[in-house]
Amino acid sequence: MSGEPPEMPEMTADDALAMDYALGALDRPSRRNVETRLRSDPAFRALVEAWQASLAPLDEATAPVAPPADLWERIAAETAPPAPVRAAAPAPSPGGFWQSLAVWRGLALAGSIAAVVAIAGVAPRGPVAPAAAPPQLLVASLAASDGTPLLSATYDPLRGSVALAPATAADHRGRSPELWVIVDGQPPKSLGLIDIDGANAHAIPAERLQGLKPGATLAISxxxxxxxxxxxxxxxxxxxxxxxxI
Amino acid sequence: MTAGAAPASTLAALLARAAAGDQAAFRDFYDRTSAKLFGIILRILVERGEAEDVLQEVYVTIWRKAAEFDPARASPITWGATIARNRAIDRLRARAVRPTSPVEAAYDLADDSPSAEAVLVAAGEAARVNAVLATLEPAHAAAIRACYFEGLTYEALSQRDNVPVGTLKSWVRRGLVKLRQQLEAAA
Structure with missing residues (x-):
């Protein structure tokens, strides 16, 4: 620690970056870079977690504020398993999901602009007993107008969330990608801002998930x-x- | 009631049950933690409706990621608070501009904090952190608080307070290095 300039304590660049991130002082592109790295660099993640733990006692100074009473209802609506939609969908034949997966992958690679949703019932056990209905995964591949696969999306009904994984790197700094659903020629309805710069999950309000059905158009602007x-x-x-x- | 009323072991057990799909346990976790997380989000976003939206997102995320919680790496409340801070900061960064308060207001906020903190002086770690912050130059401690509590970038704070970015960074870095040294010495 000798010979350091008085203005800036000696730290490794990684530790300084971890500190800046934990403090919340980084701008958006820098945060994105850090979060990408956190997923693949356990040593760096440990630095960040150490700073988060050091700073956490500061939160004791923040007065608790009771959220409005109805907020839990909103959360519960998003985290409860939704009413089964399997009855309205054609039951996939055994093995259909994997065939479908291969199909949509192929379509995406072939440059199709279609977003294909595979409805995968996991080993359907019969037409009744909705309480015990197996979870259905909805998988979509979204491609650009030139056919470049942009991202894949996986909807997990048990969690009420959509996981997004980018197929290509994109640079939309300073702009916000927004996901839309268009049903039967009606005006587009926003499904919210999404992050297409890295793999992540995006929680969509439960009431909007109803639009995610065959025949609807997905768009990202x-x-x-x-x-x-x-x-x-x-x-x-x-x-x-x-x-x-499918 | 503070988070101190909910032992980490209780919260960790509730998270484990939530990870297994137990929504009642998740409701219990929400009841014990949501006021703290909402307070954190509100300081960053200020606007109440937006803060409510983010709190909703945060708990949906907690539900979804409950299985990833590792008690060896963080306490449940720190884990949840980190998700809340990150979501609130992401929302803040997505906004074009944040209503900024003049520098005087920032110092007023910093001056207010110790009294609020005094209420919680029994919390040993918090007391130590604030004792260290109290030994820093007031402007340095204020910069740390502005970044942490309000989610300001160095650049935004630089413009607001008319202090060069490099100077702010050195203030914050020196203060936090000192903070960590003191915490390690006390551990």
Whole structure:
């Protein structure tokens, strides 16, 4: 520690970055870079977690504020298993899911603009007993208009969340990708801002999941920071496709 | 009631049950932690409706990631608070501009904090952290608080307080290195 400049204590660059991230002082692109690294670099993650633990006692100074009473209901609606939709969907034949998966992958690689949704019932046990209905995964591949696969999405009904995984790197710094669903020619409804720069899961409000069904169109537009100011897509549409049940 | 009323072991057990799909346990976890997390989010986002949306996202995330919680790496409340802070900061960064308060307000906020903290002086770690912060130059401690509690970037704080970014970084870094040294010495 000798010979360090008085203005800046000696730290490794990684430790300084971990500190800045834990403190919350980084800008958006830097945060994204850190979060990408956290997924693959356990040593760096340990540095970040050490700083988070050091700073956590500061939170004791923050007065608790009771959230509104109805907020739990909103959370419960998103975390409870939704009513089964399997009855409305054609039961997949045995092995159909994997065939379908191969199909949509193939379509994506072939440059199709279609977003294909595979409805996978895991070993259907019969048409009744909805309480014991197996979870259905919805898988979609979204491609750009030039056919470049952009990202895949997996909807887990038990969690009420959609996991997004980018197929290609994209640079949308300073802009906000927003996911839309268009049903029967109605105006697009926002499914919220999404992160297409790294694999992540995106919680979609439960009431909007009803639009995620065969025949609907999914689209991603690039909006100003914070999302579309009008409630409708205003920026370039970078990916689109029709949902098709297989 | 503070988070101190909910032992880490209790919260960890509730998270484990939530990971197994037990929504009643998850409700219990929410009841014990949501006021603390909402307080953290509100300091960063200020606007109440937006903070409520983020709190909702945070608990959906906690439910989804409950199985990933590792008590060896963080306490349950620190884990949840980290998710809350990160979600709130992400939302803040997604906004074009944040309503900024003048530098005087920042110092007022810093001055307010010790009294709020005094209520919780029984919490040993918090007391130690604040004791260390109290030994720093007031401007240095204020910079740390502005970043941590308000989610400001160095750049935003630089513009708000008219202090060069490099100077702010050195203030914060020196303060936090000192903080960690003191905490390690006390451990």
């Amino acid at each position: 690039i909006e100003p920071q914070g999302g579309s100011p009008t409630g409708l897509p205003t920026g370039p549409v970078v990916a689109t496709g029709k949902l098709v049940a």
